[in-house]
Amino acid sequence: MHPVMALRNLDTLQKEIVSILSRVGIGMSQTDIVAKLTSRASQPTVSRAMAKLVADGIVIKTGETRGASFDLSPAASWFSKAPHYRPEVPYDPERIGGYVPNMTTWLPTEQLARMRAAAEGVNQALDASTYSKAIAERFLIDLAWASSNLEGNTYTYLDTEVLLQYGQKASGHELAEATMILNHKHAISELLDSVGRPVLNPQFAARIHAMLLRDLISPEDLGRVRGNPVKIQGSSYQPSGDRTQFTQDLGQLLWKAEQVEDPFEASFLLLTGFSYLQAYIDGNKRMGRLMANVPLLWQGLPPISFMGIDRSAYLSGLILFYELGDASLMAGAVADAYEETSKNYTAAVATRRVPKSVELRERRRIDEAIRTIVEDGIPEDDVRSFASDYFQDLNDEDRDHLVGLVAEIITAITPENAGAWSVDPDRVAAYISGRSKTHGT
Template sequence: MTEHESIRRAVLDYLSARGEWLSLSEILVAQGSDLAPRTLRRWLKAWVEQGVLVSRGGQRNRQYRVISDGAREVGGSSSAVALPVPAEPLSERARAALRRLDVPIFQRPASTYRDEWVEAYVPNQSFYLSESQRETLSSSGSRFAGVMPAGTFARRIYNRLLVDLSYNSSRLEGNTYSLAETERLLLEGVAADDKLDAEQAMILNHRDAIQFLVEGINRLEISVSNIQSLHYLLADGLVAPGMAGELRDEGVRIGGSRYLPLERRHQLLPRLERLVEKARAIRDPYEQSFFLLVHLAYLQPFVDVNKRTARLAANLPLVRHNLVPLSFHDVEPGDYHAAILVAYEFNDVSPLAELYVWTYLCSCRDYDVAAEAVGFDPLRVKYRKLRRQIIAEIVAELLTGPDMEARIQARCLTVPEQDREHFLRHLHEDLRVLAPHRIAGMGLSQRQLDAWLARSRDHQP
């Protein structure tokens, strides 16, 4: 662990141990002179956004408090250890590979789809990700692999995944929605006033595709039809009628590139089937994910929205194996598109592989901070619907103090006596840590939650 990561962990441990409202200056005094105020302010803001901290007060008197005991045990019952994120996403070697694109486009050789590149890849013998990269990913990304049902981890962090992947995947396509605006659109249904309708549609389409992926993971295989379904959900309303989910039968061009994809459906379908066949045979879920990311984009089977489809498809193996999903955190669009073009024109995936590993470590870090320590709790699952109904009633009716407790006691009479203590403990904990990303599916708005939180603070002893 780097010194930077050690200090970051120490701050979070300190906040968890204190468990009370603390100002930025109080935290700085406790941590000593090694921590810059600007750095701490950035960390605190990120932890609030991720649901680890709650804040109160104005800009000058803002205070912070931990809202999840899981912050002290980052990663829960997973056997993985989140590794430090390198400062730079690309090595000098990868940067040198990207500099091949500095040659003016008219001086670069034209290229088209190369069957021999795909055929040269032998599943479980050929690897785009090096052994070291696969070990790094495996060391950081496992969450309940082989223990819990497929999709357990993705469902637990669903709202965070929904916002992060929708935002980052759309951002890579030039969408100008901010992270906060994306969250408001997805969780509250509030669109930004100054944005294009197409940008809103792009984000909402991501929501539908992610929901399809996570909720259907137990039946979803890597198949042509499922890739078409992902494309349909991502492209609906953004491409010509009848083209969403359908293989194209016309040419497409790649901006800024000499790569010319194949043009006809009768050429694309057998190659997509071959690509799927190879992907299904890959045993390592990270290699499988990366293979899909590379080759779905390379084939360009659809009239548009190919890279978005590849990014969602790349998450299928990760979600299935309870690995941390890939949200493309912090990736610069210029780096991503250059790495893709190098793969297209030179069949060199090394820069994209480095970006994949780097952004995956970012995802592991951020999701571990956001997620609670997760262990399968059959009683919590059994009474989830009732617990969420009670929370929705309490928030909607602005119940606090004795009124809230009276409602809880009345509603929990339907819970068998032997389960009641457990139920009440979890209900009170859920109320204590209630935050915007925890109200999805309850029929509550951000405004209702804010009003209830304000009243709750007024009734604190």
């Protein structure tokens, strides 16, 4: 367990020992610590408490036997104090400015290896970007619920599923909670529709932010880099209020993430970078969670939905990163969650056809093409010619693929599955009937 998390689980004696070491501020012998204890505890009891604190990384032991000295570890020393007693930590432009793509790493080696192992083999099964419609819908619900939950939203997963699929709001909840979840759906859909395109730029980030925060903040603040100070609850970190600095650093963050070759490092850079930068008046952590999926989805890797993430470790990890620049706790929480959820998408991939990235990029136009063919009664023999003209703006490889796909869909379409392409079942029934008459059956 990370020392910052272990601090939350101390018994009375351990808390007093930590308090003594925090007040004194220098190494102490066990004898000196015992002398300052107000609670009565035997030497063996104190020894066991000290051993546990050392094992948890809260206390550092220097030397052996009676000459040993005990002191708090840097993280424990810092976080043993309440936020308002910790020194204020100003925004450091070098945190992002000094990041050198493919040289600097924020994601520790151990967590990087764990995430790679969790995704192993999945990128072999996918075209570089996309999942079937069913998988995309599952990811959308997972991320919309988990990200909203991390913001304190009280909708259950089932409530969220009903809201997103049927538009039915849960009773007993504030309207803002439904708005937050629906905004996630809008923003995540935009993300999925953009797979394969160059999106790591301030303009796309502004669009995603506007979708995420619609009706939750003032319209003038949607997608706009802030120019006033903000306060981070539960932290001594003080972000800057310099809009010029933020605009520059946001551009740097996005550009550098695009240069990073390892998708997991790039994902973690965006996740923590957006949260640290606090470029917008609100919604920065949400932005980090959504944008962290860009490097993964674009490489055909399982996305990170944040389902099952340890909320306490995640939020404490962010504060640790804000104040001390230590990403280890945050990385551990992310890797734990990724190991659990990536296999869900892996299993889903294994049971479905493997789409190509152009299918997701052109999903709306594919639906429009299918609908036009059905509603206009275009003969089956003319479908390929129609589709070739419809997608004439694409390169030869993508156009040929979509021509074949549209022809395949038209052959397989029925009133029962018509909804997959947003086509009226009655129109499909009429189209099939007309097709049968044409073929004399």
